[in-house]
Amino acid sequence: MKATIITQIFFVFVLKSYADDIFEADLGEEFKIGLTEKGYKSVKLKCGANHMTLTIETDEDFTGVIYTRGSFYDKNYPCFLNAAKSENRRNFTMKFNLRECNTKKKKDRYLNTLVLQHDHELIMPGDTAFNLECDFKKFRETTDTLVFVEKYVTSRIGLTNADPAVKSENILPMVDTNTNTATLTPDFYKKYKDEL
Structure with missing residues (x-):
């Protein structure tokens, strides 16, 4: 025995x-989770005086979750969206205050990361993340009857790694239109294919 x-x-x-x-x-x-330019048709960031508005269009029906980095476990609106509960499975909008959703402030810039995660619990290969930036440090001249200089906001958006544990070694360029709205599409990164 x-x-x-x-x-x-x-x-x-x-x-x-x-x-x-x-x-x-x-x-x-x-x-490897890595960077991916797949899974979305476009992501538009519009920076307002005190908020970020995101318009996301996926290339297929999306039933996962969309959230700002650090908001996954709370699952609270407006920082977290369960796409499976949405009527439209390809177009999503999120709007949140610059003091919400783990938005970081560095001098005149407000930074955040948006994650499109297919699984409701785990980050997997094929998930996508985007760096978001609203920059209030630029100035421009405005001419009406008088010439004066005013502060205005510019928006920037670019790909990043969906896995929060990975510190990206190579910094990819971001869409910077020098206006308050920037739209990222997969075509933007075609010339950077070797870096993805």
């Missing part, structure tokens, strides 16, 4: 070691 128990323990140990090796092999290099 003692030999049978020892044999069973040995068998379980060998089986567990074998399963661990298979699991590691399956999830190694092939399970």
Whole structure:
């Protein structure tokens, strides 16, 4: 009886070691989340005086979740959207105050990250994330009857890694239209294909 128990323990140990090796092999290099320019048709960022408005159009029906980085566990509106509960599965809008949704302020710039996650619980390969930036530090001259200089906002948007644990080594360029609205499409990154 003692030999049978020892044999069973040995068998379980060998089986567990074998399963661990298979699991590691399956999830190694092939399970990189990385940067992806797929899954969306366009993402438009419009910066207002005190808010960000995002208009997202996906290339297929999307039933995952859309949220600002750091808002996933709270799942609170306006920082989190469950696309499966939306009537339209390809067009989504989010609007939030610059003091909400984990928006960071660095001098005159407000920064955030938007994540499109297909699974309701896990970030997976194929998920997409976008750096968002509203910049209030630029000035322009306005001429009416008088010439004066005023502060105005510019919007920038670009791809980033959906996995928050990964610090991106290469910084990809962002769409910067020098206006309060910037729209990113996958075509923007065609010339940077090697960096994705």
